[in-house]
Amino acid sequence: xxxxxxxxxxxxxxxxxxxxxxxxxxxxxxxxxxxxxxxxxxxxxxxxxxxxxxxxxxxxxxxxxxxxxxxxxxxxxxxxxxxxxxxxxxxxxxxxxxxxxxxxxxxxxxxxxxxxxxxxxxxxxxxxxxxxxxxxxxxxxxxxxxxxxxxxxxxxxxxxxxxxxxxxxxxxxxxxxxxxxxxxxxxxxxxxxxxxxxxxxxxxxxxxxxxxxxxxxxxxxxxxxxxxxxxxxxxxxxxxxxxxxxxxxxxxxxxxxxxxxxxxxxxxxxxxxxxxxxxxxxxxxxxxxxxxxxxxxxxxxxxxxxxxxxxxxxxxxxxxxxxxxxxxxxxxxxxxxxxxxxxxxxxxxxxxxxxxxxxxxxxxxxxxxxxxxxxxxxxxxxxxxxxxxxxxxxxxxxxxxxxxxxxxxxxxxxxxxxxxxxxxxxxxxxxxxxxxxxxxxxxxxx
Amino acid sequence: xxxxxxxxxxxxxxxxxxxxxxxxxxxxxxxxxxxxxxxxxxxxxxxxxxxxxxxxxxxxxxxxxxxxxxxxxxxxxxxxxxxxxxxxxxxxxxxxxxxxxxxxxxxxxxxxxxxxxxxxxxxxxxxxxxxxxxxxxxxxxxxxxxxxxxxxxxxxxxxxxxxxxxxxxxxxxxxxxxxxxxxxxxxxxxxxxxxxxxxxxxxxxxxxxxxxxxxxxxxxxxxxxxxxxxxxxxxxxxxxxxxxxxxxxxxxxxxxxxxxxxxxxxxxxxxxxxxxxxxxxxxxxxxxxxxxxxxxxxxxxxxxxxxxxxxxxxxxxxxxxxxxxxxxxxxxxxxxxxxxxxxxxxxxxxxxxxxxxxxxxxxxxxxxxxxxxxxxxxxxxxxxxxxxxxxxxxxxxxxxxxxxxxxxxxxxxxxxxxxxxxxxxxxxxxxxxxxx
Numbered sequence: 001x002x003x004x005x006x007x008x009x010x011x012x013x014x015x016x017x018x019x020x021x022x023x024x025x026x027x028x029x030x031x032x033x034x035x036x037x038x039x040x041x042x043x044x045x046x047x048x049x050x051x052x053x054x055x056x057x058x059x060x061x062x063x064x065x066x067x068x069x070x071x072x073x074x075x076x077x078x079x080x081x082x083x084x085x086x087x088x089x090x091x092x093x094x095x096x097x098x099x100x101x102x103x104x105x106x107x108x109x110x111x112x113x114x115x116x117x118x119x120x121x122x123x124x125x126x127x128x129x130x131x132x133x134x135x136x137x138x139x140x141x142x143x144x145x146x147x148x149x150x151x152x153x154x155x156x157x158x159x160x161x162x163x164x165x166x167x168x169x170x171x172x173x174x175x176x177x178x179x180x181x182x183x184x185x186x187x188x189x190x191x192x193x194x195x196x197x198x199x200x201x202x203x204x205x206x207x208x209x210x211x212x213x214x215x216x217x218x219x220x221x222x223x224x225x226x227x228x229x230x231x232x233x234x235x236x237x238x239x240x241x242x243x244x245x246x247x248x249x250x251x252x253x254x255x256x257x258x259x260x261x262x263x264x265x266x267x268x269x270x271x272x273x274x275x276x277x278x279x280x281x282x283x284x285x286x287x288x289x290x291x292x293x294x295x296x297x298x299x300x301x302x303x304x305x306x307x308x309x310x311x312x313x314x315x316x317x318x319x320x321x322x323x324x325x326x327x328x329x330x331x332x333x334x335x336x337x338x339x340x341x342x343x344x345x346x347x348x349x350x351x352x353x354x355x356x357x358x359x360x361x362x363x364x365x366x367x368x369x370x371x372x373x374x375x376x377x378x379x380x381x382x383x384x385x386x387x388x389x390x391x392x393x394x395x396x397x398x399x400x401x402x403x404x405x406x407x408x409x410x411x412x413x414x415x416x417x418x419x420x421x422x423x424x425x426x427x428x429x430x431x432x433x434x435x436x437x438x439x440x441x442x443x444x445x446x
Numbered sequence: 447x448x449x450x451x452x453x454x455x456x457x458x459x460x461x462x463x464x465x466x467x468x469x470x471x472x473x474x475x476x477x478x479x480x481x482x483x484x485x486x487x488x489x490x491x492x493x494x495x496x497x498x499x500x501x502x503x504x505x506x507x508x509x510x511x512x513x514x515x516x517x518x519x520x521x522x523x524x525x526x527x528x529x530x531x532x533x534x535x536x537x538x539x540x541x542x543x544x545x546x547x548x549x550x551x552x553x554x555x556x557x558x559x560x561x562x563x564x565x566x567x568x569x570x571x572x573x574x575x576x577x578x579x580x581x582x583x584x585x586x587x588x589x590x591x592x593x594x595x596x597x598x599x600x601x602x603x604x605x606x607x608x609x610x611x612x613x614x615x616x617x618x619x620x621x622x623x624x625x626x627x628x629x630x631x632x633x634x635x636x637x638x639x640x641x642x643x644x645x646x647x648x649x650x651x652x653x654x655x656x657x658x659x660x661x662x663x664x665x666x667x668x669x670x671x672x673x674x675x676x677x678x679x680x681x682x683x684x685x686x687x688x689x690x691x692x693x694x695x696x697x698x699x700x701x702x703x704x705x706x707x708x709x710x711x712x713x714x715x716x717x718x719x720x721x722x723x724x725x726x727x728x729x730x731x732x733x734x735x736x737x738x739x740x741x742x743x744x745x746x747x748x749x750x751x752x753x754x755x756x757x758x759x760x761x762x763x764x765x766x767x768x769x770x771x772x773x774x775x776x777x778x779x780x781x782x783x784x785x786x787x788x789x790x791x792x793x794x795x796x797x798x799x800x801x802x803x804x805x806x807x808x809x810x811x812x813x814x815x816x817x818x819x820x821x822x823x824x825x826x827x828x829x830x831x832x833x834x835x836x837x838x839x840x841x842x843x844x845x846x847x848x849x850x851x852x853x854x855x856x857x858x859x860x861x862x863x864x865x866x867x868x869x870x871x872x873x874x875x876x877x878x879x880x881x882x
Contacts, residue, residue, distance in 0.1 A: 041487060042816040074735065083745070086735045091803060093810020095734075110814060142748025149703035150751050150771045154601055258700065261595035297521075297532035306585065307529065313592045336588060367536045374539030374558055380488045381818040 022386075024216035025400050028223060030232050031204025035390045035400065036219050037211040039383040045116050045212035046384055048108040049123050050391040052207075053200035055178040056102045056241060056324070062192055064180020067100040068144055069193045073107065074098075075136045077129040082136060085122050092118070102174055103324045104395035110384075113213040117222055124226035127201050137190040145186065148179050156257035160266070160436050167251045167432045168268050168328060171242045202233030207394045211387040239397075241325060244270060253434040254445045260438050262313065264334040265345045267433045271329040271425045274321040274406075276397055282321030283409045284421035285329060290368050291360060291418065292352070293317025293331055298364065301333065304351045311339045311347055324396040329425050341435045341443050352426050360415040372410055467816065469826065469836050472661045474668035480653035481826045481836065482664055485819060491562065491657030492819040494827040495553040495573075495672070498650040500546050501623035502683050502762065504641070509618075510625020511633055511641035514583070514590060516546035518638060519553075521582035523571035528582050531572070540565040542572070548619055549761045550831070551645050556820060559658045566671055573646065574674045578638045587630060594624050601705035602771065605872040608697055609707040609767075612870065617686040619763055647679030648672065654826035656819040685762045688712070693882045694781070694869040704777040704873030708755075708784060709767035710866040715759045715832060721845050722853040723757055723766075723861060728804040729796050729854075730787070731755025731768050736803065738791070742783050743770065749780040766861075777875035785867060792862040795855030809843040 024036040055066045076082040089096040094111025096119075109119045152158045162177050169175030179185070208227065210219050247270060274282040293301045293316035305312035315333040331352075335344035379385060393403045435445055470482045501512040520535075520542060521528040535542055541556040553573065557565035597603035607622055614620030624630070651672065655664050690710050713723045731739045731754045739753045755768030772780040816822060829838055871878055 041485070042813070044814050044816065083735055087803070090734050090736055090807045091810070093807055093812065093814060095811070095814070112810065112813065139746070139748040143744055143751060146703070146748065146771070146773060146776075147751040149773050153702045154705075154771070259599040261599045262592045295532060295536070297529050298536070303529065310585070313589050334592070363533075367533065371536055371539045377488060377490055377558060378541070378556065381490075381820070 022380075023390075023400075023404070026220050026223075028203060028228050030228065030230055032206050032208060032223070032227050032230075033394065034208040034210070034220070034223055035394070036214060036216040037209070037383050037386050037390070038214065038216070039211065039380075040213050043113045043213045044110065045113040045210060045214055046108060046110045046387055047116060047119050047123065048106055048209040048211075048387055048391055049127070050104050050106040050207045050209065050395045051200055052103070052205050052239065052395045053105055053196070054101050054103040054395075055176065055180075056173040057200070057239060058173065058176070058196075061184060062188065063176045064144065064178075064185040065188055065192050065196050066105055067179055068141070068185070068188050069196050070098050070100045070105050070107075071140050071144060072132055072137065072193050073126055073130065075133075075140075076131050077125050078131060079129070080122065080125060085126065088122065089119060094119070100178055102178060104392065106391055106395075116210065116214065116219070120222055120226045124230060127203070127206065127227075128230050130197055130201075132190055132193060134190055137193060141185070141188060144179070145182070148182060148185065152177070152179060153182075156255075156260045156436070159257070160255045160434060163253055163255060164266060164268055164432055164434050167253055167434075168270065170244060170247075172244050172325060173241055174325065174327075199233060199235050202236070203227055203230045204232035205236050207391060209387045209391050211383040239324060244326065247430045250428045251432040252445060253432065254437070254442065255434060256437045256439045256442050258439045260436050262334050263341055263435070263437045263441070264332055265341050265348065265433065265435055266330065266332045267348075267431050268328040268330045269425050269427070269431045270326055271319060272321075273323040273325065273327045273396070274393070274398060274402065276399055276402060279321070279402060279406060279409045280413070280417065281421055281424075283406075283413050284417040285319045285321060285425060286410065287365070287368060287413050287418050288422050288425075289317045289319035289329065291364060292355065300351055300355060301331070301348065305333055305344070305347055309347060311336055311344060315348065322392045322396055322398075341437070342445075345433065345435075349428075352422075356419065356422055356426070360418050362415065365415055365418075369411060372407070376407060467822065467839065469839075470661055471836055472664050472668075474665040474673075476669040476673045478648065478651065478653065478668040478672055480655055480664060480668055481830060482654070482659070482661060483656045483822060483826070484658075484660065485656055486658045488819070489559040489658050490819070491557055491559065491655055491659045492823040493553075493555040493557070494654045494820075494823040495555075496652040496827050496831055497551040497646050497679075498549065498652070498761065498831060499645050499679065499682055500548055500550040502548050502618035503644045503680050504618060504625075505637075505644070507629065508633060508637050508641070509621060509629040510590065510623070511637045512546050512551065512645055513623050513625065514587060514630065514633060515578075515638045515641040515645070516544050516551050517586050517590070518578050518582055519544040519572045519576050521586060522577040522579050524575050524577070526571065527577075527579065531568070534568050538565045538568065540568065542569055544572070546623065546645075548623055554820065554824075562659075562667075566667055570671050570674075573671065576642070578635055580635055583633075583635060583638060587633070590624055590630055591627055594622070594627055594630065597622070597624070601699055601701050601703070601872045602769070604697055604699060605705040605707045605769070605870050608695060608872065609709065609870045612695060612868065613688045613690065613709065613765065614686055614763065615689070617762075618683060619686060619760065643676060644680035647676045649678045650682075651675070652827050652830045654823045654830065656823040656826070683762060688763050688765050690863075690866040690868045691882060692863075692866045692868055694871065694878065694880060696875060696878055696880045697870065697872040698874065699872050701873050703771050703773045704871050704875045704878075705769075705771050706777060706781065706872075707767065707769045707870045708781075709765050709868055710863050711861075712757055712759065712764035712766040713861065714764050719853070719857045719861065720757075722849045722857040725801065725804050725808065725846060725849045726791075726796070726854045726857055727755055727757050727766070728808060729800045730791060732804065732807075734807075738787055739768065739784065742787055743780055747779070747783065749776045749783070753780075753784075774874045775876050777871060777873065778877040781869055781871070781878065785864060788862055788867050789864040791858050792864055793859075795851075795858050798851050801849070801851050801854055805846055805849065808846050812843055
């Protein structure tokens with residue numbers, strides 16, 4: 001089976017968390033939270049520090065600063081020369097990297113378990129002691145602009161995705177791309193980076209995740225040694241962001257680019273996210289995405305549009321509820337040659353209407369639950385994924401209890417819950433619908 | 447993500463695994479061989495199956511047949527149509543995937559212990575008795591045609607395809623394994639059956655298993671799953687000499703950032719200098735910030751988000767290639783810096799400190815590749831395809847350790863050919879023109 005559209009992820013049911021007996025948690029007096037996930041099959045460890053600071057926490061006009069600072073964190077500290085962090089990790093045969101998203105920035109290293117102490121020392125060092133030269137900042141700004149050119153500006157699908165998000169979020173910062181708008185990225189300064197760093201990079205704004213061949217008691221002692229002495233930041237306030245006003249009108253976009261070879265219809269609906277102690281609706285939406293557009297052979301959209309009516313090359317749905325603020329539920333359809341976008345969209349809406357009217361197919365629903373149970377087994381094979389489950393949840397307002405309850409919350413979802421969630425979310429008045437076409441072959445949008 | 451993720455570092459050396467892993471060689475009652483690592487901690491088994499030859503066995507005029515065939519293996523088998531097959535797979539919570547590339551058809555499976563026999567029976571149908579329904583052929587063909595169109599508007603895909611055509615000409619390595627729109631449109635159901643018969647036979651079969659299975663059970667599984675495959679397939683194509691002119695080819699394409707590929711002649715895995723070159727490449731173009739290319743092109747000058755190089759060893763040819771993307775107004779400088787770096791290393795070599803750091807990294811990262819059942823199974827099957835011995839993991843680091851500064855600098859002098867370093871640039875690069 002092929003996926004024809006690079007930029008659009010198909011739905012997946014968010015996989016469950018680790019067995020609780022594999023996981024130990026603790027906190028340091030300075031506010032740093034820690035999770036240790038044991039896997040003793042190989043002498044390897046993944047060390048991650050997640051900061052509750054993402055692009056949606058940026059001030060207006062400074063888009064991209066969260067990601068820019070992430071790059072600059074690989075420069076030096078008072079005791080470590082620029083580039084020495086990675087050089088040290090590589091000298092141990094390890095791998096290190098980092099990533100930034102709407103709600104968090106995370107740094108990680110994967111290396112031999114007996115080197116944990118060394119990377120923890122360095123990670124603690126750069127949490128509070130970063131040094132930035134004007135020259136480092138100037139060159140690295142060119143790098144992030146090249147990154148934007150590569151990931152976004154060279155990809156019409158990515159550019160269209162930015163426009164869709166911007167249209168979906170009128171007021172909430174999720175409408176601003178994590179990498180930043182080019183015009184604002186060009187203006188980001190050393191002082192902007194340092195302001196961001198000094199406010200957010202502190203133990204009381206960080207979560208430590210250690211996964212692999214480690215003893216939790218020793219990890220705790222190590223964390224007390226290296227992270228324990230760090231001073232908390234005093235300026236961290238609750239992450240209360242501007243929220244969306246009620247959406248009263250459907251929003252429609254028409255986008256064309258000479259390099260879009262396969263036209264498609266994309267739609268996003270504003271959707272609730274997983275919340276502390278209240279993950280039921282997000283769980284139901286995870287099933288909805290899988291039923292509607294998860295499996296390329298058996299999901300409702302594929303069956304109807306690709307197999308039965310043969311009017312689409314591909315169709316799918318996606319939802320990820322791990323988000324601090326309301327997220328999106330997305331669907332797409334890529335029409336077969338000769339099929340108009342308007343007809344593809346109408347067929348998509350018909351599938352949704354039929355689902356709301358007819359309810360959930362029991363056999364398909366049971367199949368998803370079987371797969372979820374199996375995922376509890378398969379997932380034990382990859383503690384890296386488990387580490388990410390915890391890291392992303394704990395930086396989006398969820399607790400360790402929420403993460404550990406998630407598999408049970410998923411199993412408890414009923415067919416009625418799915419339909420109820422679908423009715424609440426799949427309303428075009430709360431949606432953005434976009435048509436992407438090849439320049440010169442645009443269709444008139446209704 | 448701060449770092450450029452490297453595409454193809456592994457696969458070349460068949461990624462040796464953690465030295466302590468105990469690999470057993472298993473031969474089934476029917477004579478099918480496999481490598482096995484028993485790992486009973488988690489109740490599932492990962493299986494990796496390879497058929498040597500892959501899309502390079504496409505018959506004349508049938509380019510794309512093997513890829514379409516591999517994509518259809520999950521689209522109906524025995525008395526199951528595409529959707530029934532998917533439902534049966536999901537009822538078992540088995541993970542099955544099928545793919546092809548220039549050198550092989552690949553099959554990956556992960557199966558729970560609790561229903562392994564049923565999962566094997568299902569996979570067997572896909573491998574032995576796929577139906578290749580016309581309906582499925584037409585549907586998947588449509589998807590492949592859409593991807594072909596998509597690649598034609600993607601700067602980095604255009605760069606790869608242009609580079610392959612310049613390097614390998616009419617050999618299968620010189621064209622996209624997806625085929626062209628014309629060739630894919632012309633494929634018939636018979637062509638798909640012919641592609642399967644050519645590529646999926648026991649005389650080119652490699653298997654590994656990692657997980658919750660005993661050698662005896664694996665033996666039975668192998669015969670059940672694979673015993674009814676045909677004994678022989680089509681003869682493998684001959685090796686091809688890669689051609690590098692040292693010139694620059696610009697493909698005009700309206701995009702803000704140029705996609706750039708570069709390359710020169712490579713080394714065979716069997717070349718006595720292979721390991722020295724392997725370490726040398728790590729120093730020049732390896733992953734991470736510390737490699738020369740990354741340092742000169744990104745860290746010092748901000749000309750790209752990421753750049754790397756690889757020693758590429760395929761079954762029928764080898765090359766030493768790299769790639770990057772750089773804004774149209776910077777591409778000329780990026781190319782100049784890379785050409786200079788290539789000449790400089792060839793003339794002046796690298797330092798002892800660089801060699802030491804590369805060796806420490808390469809030997810230290812070795813155990814970290816032990817990364818789950820599926821990954822290890824993939825590594826084991828790759829080792830078999832490279833004809834590595836079963837004890838290769840225990841020896842591999844000593845091959846790296848044995849490389850001296852004199853070796854590396856001699857190989858740099860003898861094998862880095864700045865005058866053969868050939869560039870393809872797709873975009874509207876300023877001050878870069880096509881030159882032979």
